[in-house]
Amino acid sequence: MNNNRKVEERFQWDQNAKKHSNISPTFPKLLLSSIFLISILCLFYTLSFSNASNSSNHQLSTSKTIRVISKEMPSPVSSPRGLNPVVKTNLHHIVFGIAASARFWEQRKKYIKLWWKPPRMRGIVWLDKAVKNGSSDEDRLLPPVKISGDTSKFKYKNPKGHRSAIRISRIVSETLRLGFEGVRWFVMGDDDTFFVPENLVRVLSKYDHNQLYYIGSSSESHLQNINFSYGMAYGGGGFAISYPLAKTLAKMQDRCIQRYPGLYGSDDRIHACMAELGVPLTKEPGFHQYDVYGSLLGLLSAHPVAPLISIHHLDVVEPIFPNVNRVQALQRLKVPINLDSAAIMQQSICYDKIRSWTVSVSWGYAVQIYRGIFSVRELEIPARTFLNWYKRADYTGFSFNTRPVARHACQRPFVFYLANALYNKDTNQTASEYVQHRISRSECNWKMADPSRIEKVHVYKKPDPHLWDKAPRRNCCRVLPTKKKGTVVVDVGVCGEDDVIELR
Template identity: 65%
Template sequence: MAPSSIQHRHPSNLRTIRTSVSWVFLSLFFLYILYYSTILFEPAPTAGTETTNNTTNSGNHFSTTGNLQSNCTKPESILRFDTEIKHIAFGIAASSRFWRSRKEYLKLWWRRGETRGVVWLDKHVKATENENLPDIHISGDTSKFTYTNPDGYRSAIRISRVVSETLRLGMENVRWFVMGDDDTVFIVENLVRILSKYDHNQFYYIGTTSESHFQNMLFSYGMAFGGGGFAISYPLAVELEKMQDRCLQRYPGYYGSDDRVHACMAELNIPLTKEPGFHQYDVHGNLLGLLSAHPVTPLVSLHHLDVVDPIFPGMPRAQGIQHLLESAKYDSASIIQQSICYEKKREWSILVSWGFAVQIVRGILSPRELEMPTRTFLNWHKRLDYTAYSFNTRPAARNPCQKPFVYYMSSTRYDKERGKIIGIYTLHKERYPFCKWKMESPETIDTIVVLKKEDSLRWSKAPRKDCCRVLPANKKGILYLLVGNCRENEVVEL
């Protein structure tokens, strides 16, 4: 084709091409607007709308509430998983040697027909009919495994296989396996609250470490201590069961069961997800300092109850735990949660551990100091001093005048007229040192009445302590306190 003819036809062809391109882009633009208008103006789902995720287990799903926004904006709702008690299978490691006494702890929290799981023993024991206990199974033979630790016991191998052996029982609709010892007490509702935060279809190994820094150094700060209990999601338990026996052969020199489980988790590349509501309690003595300064998280478990003092003075250990669980029936989410307030006229600092104890201290101590555990207990290794804990502590009293006056929970009931839980706390009678301070002694108070509303949804919100208020009182020897959600702009002021 001649160059002259190209120049002659070029302008009209170019206009035609430009027109076609313009129509294409204009059409695409209108389609774009039409598509996104259907998304932007689509009605938001109502609260409680449930969406189903692709899952590996039948019946497993999670739900959302509200309308989830794009990743560029803040979501209007928090992802919530619907784990219930029926989705949890307990594997309890027990010894025939201690079964007769320790089964009393298990009776306190086990709910026949509601909780599911089994006790794993080393040999058969005499069973009593109609006891509130799970089924008893005998652990499999572990004689083929080598055990070389000179300070430990071969039973550690048997106990480390509790989750795998419970899995092999083939229980249906299990989302979580929870391991504990025969002297571990679980607050079941709070265990459910903790596990509901996590997607059971993922690989989770949940628990916490020891209170003893030295124990964590001996074993690992990344290990869930078994006495406090730990939880393993179903798919992770399946993977553990496949390889655990081979894994155990590689660690004959380890001391216990929990470090063997931790070693296998490391081989599976699974880290510990820490939840401080599980309690190993590697301590001796009085738990008052630890319980009254519980972290702002649900109380999930208590362990080593045969080692520490009874939590309520003068009561047998098991009866004391039962007494605590009576308060938990009214508001399990709030059990042992800490509140701080001041009786300013008398210059008293007041520390409430709901459902357990109230302490009054002469003088004004800051909230930062009051929320720190007092050293009413000793380290697991008794020769070690207070620097050997994995958390901060303070002395029980810096001055003899500041020895706390302790009021232990006597009874708890619900008052329909007031719509509140009423707790009665009575002064623990003991010797208090002479004090020269010119202020009223808390000894003038015999009884403390604590009023509180149930707050079952407290852990669905950002963690925060309840506020405490001193109420007017006309009766001599009685102090009234109100504990509950903090009001707007409410501050614990000195």
């Protein structure tokens, strides 16, 4: 544009010169041609110099821009983790640090073996002291075992706690220093925790692993959260720390630990260091500390509309299925997890309007049938089949809404637990069967259909691995007609645009 303007100005100058010139028309043409040629040469030289200057300035400006970008936005190749940001987070990007005790290792390694997936998963079990090695076949089904570093130099002054809290709080930093490659997340957990790895990946995939993230959840006990913090990730239920945050934590953690000798556990020491780093807890409700006693039926059958990630305190709570031990119960749960991990424990509620029943499906776990019509708002609240971590606390001691277990014989639900599940590739459907758990009951004199005559519930559902890529919404279900005696058939699936769970 500058060149055009100069040409125009030159042209205008020539025109004005001709207009006001005193040279007669008879002036020799040779002289005029010479003047014109000299003008053109001068103009060409001026333009060339201008272009050269502009080009030089442009190159200088560009090189400065590149240098600035290279400092603020490192290329994937120069990343310390050597990651391609286009690749979606998968199991290989996660490294586990599992806190374990030699005293309980023989029992609790059975829990880890249920969810660990070699060689797709990476991690370390950190023990307080050496244990006897199992068979080579058993070792291949477990993460490698290491002994935590010496923590005798650190002060510990809590009269109710144990020094092991210090070594456990350093697990993420010690795991980082082992030099695993391609790490995006470090996940902390206990040896009495059952993880659903596929759902862990689904949750962590939502977040930018290049940022400083501290992801987990609170306790179910309000008093626990008051005594420690609502802003703390409880370690037993598991929490995730992004790679950059783990690096930052490792640089200052030992100094940080020395500043808090009076704290009780490992997770509150981690939280104290996070507070000093200014990184808040990002809450994900699928991490479950389960600071409760008793049956998890009420909690699991009304699971939040979020992926189930972990179940902690397996040695404290009752087995999740009746008449089996804890390991057998989790082995049964693995069957539906392998078929449709995204949907495990997800609640859907519908009505058998002919018999005036309410049906609540916790997919892959249990189905409950209630006499009468109950609102969704009521049934999405967990029934108190469990006790608070502080056994003297009443229902106000929980950090979430609960509802009482019905005392009236006619209002107590009939519970059907998962017996088996399979996948039909021809119909792209899972079929799961739930069998009634028989218990002694008081007589009900309501003049309505009696669910006690139902032996089984069959639930059909299409797997939806992308369930959590969309906005969270509870699945819909409907009771299907059937000629099978003693059987209720339910179809579960993604709600349609106009689907509403209406009472009537």
